Structures are given as structure tokens and as C-alpha cells.
Amino acid sequence: MECIRLANKTDISQLFTLYKSEGWHSFSEDKIRTLFNSSTYLVLENDGELIAFARCLTDGAVTTFVAELLVAKDYRGRGMGKLLIREIQTRMAGTRLELISEADGFYETVGFRAVGQGYRLA
Template identity: 45%
Template sequence: FPVMQRLSALERWTTPQRRPEETLVAWRNSWPALVVTQGKDVIGFVRGMTDGEVTTYIADLLVEREHRGKGLGHLMVDACHKLYPHTRLDLISTEGANAFYKAHGFHPVGEGLRKSYR
């Protein structure tokens, strides 16, 4: 989990640092939850949730900057879909990641909204 916190901090994702206990529980309750390693180092991760039949939601997808552009993000998304092949994949993307997702077959379906309680 400290590796996920470090990678998240590099992207200014603050929840793993501000709420580590809750974030760890979220990881434990999520599936699929996969990592990509190089040797002993975690260089990417994906965390999702699914009902197993209709929707798989990708909550977090991150690849360390120096390893981007090598297909690792696509590999993790594809692995999530292969676990539940008849579900659709849904996610909320940042503006900077939209091109990545569009290049891999995702399309806009409306506007995402969020309400935080903390």
C-alpha cells in the first residue's frame, strides 16, 4: 500500500495520504485490483469494482510516468475486462487522460459528477 500512496502522491491524488485507513479498506473491498511490477517494484495499478454482469467500474488507474507509453495501462484495463468479459467498462477520466481512454475505445457518455463527504 505505501507504493500506491507514493504513486498517487506524484499525481496529486490526495485521498491515499489524507485518509490512508479508508483507502486501504477501499482497496481490500475492490475487485479487480491489480498491479504491474518490474522486478520487485510496483510501477502501476488499477482498482475497480464490478457487479459481475453489467458494469465494471475502473476507480483508479495509474502507471508511473517513466513507464507510460508502453501499453501497461491498456494491459491493466484489458485484464479487468477479461475477468468480466460481458460487462461494460465505465470510468470517470481526468481531462489529461481522455486521449488515452479514447485511443483504447472509450467514448464520452455524459458528464461525471462527484460529491465528497470529507
């Protein structure tokens, strides 16, 4: 049975495994531990296994930025990402959700629309 909850530090190893499975090697276990101080991780688990997560940053009043959203490969196409987006909307109600992604097709299917262009330094 699937369950969405706030992550805790005991999830760091499983979060690291998911990051690594996507080739996102800039995320070490130490970096993830540090991110807990400034971010909100929502995790989706199935029978105790962490199968997806979203990491968000918010000011609580205007904007919530979705920094990462990742669904394990074996669970893609089953609506898990959509569940996480809905949970973010519920928990961060009253804020607009923003993100930068190259997976535009997915985000458009869950209601996002393109707004301008994003920029990054470094």
C-alpha cells in the same frame, strides 16, 4: 519482466507512493487499506517494483467502474495502461467498463467512447 496480478495488503505502501506521486493526497495508507474491502486492485509490476495499478468496482453482472488507473511517470507511453485495461476486460468479462476521467485522449486510444456527461456530488 512485467506481471499483472491482484494486489494484496503488502502492496499498500507502494500503492500509496504512486498515489502521492500524482498529487492524489486524499489517499492515505489507511484509506487504501479500507478500499481493499470494496474494490479490486490490479497491479502491474516490473522486477518486483509496482509500476502501475487500476482500482475497480464491479457488480459482476453488468458494470465495472474503473475508479483509478495510474502508471508511474517513468513507464508512461509504453502501453502499461492499455495492458491494465485489457486485463480488466478479461477478468471482468461480460460487464461494461465505465469511468470518469479528464485524460480522455488516452481512454479513446484504448477503445472507450464518450457517453453523456458525468456528475459528482461533493
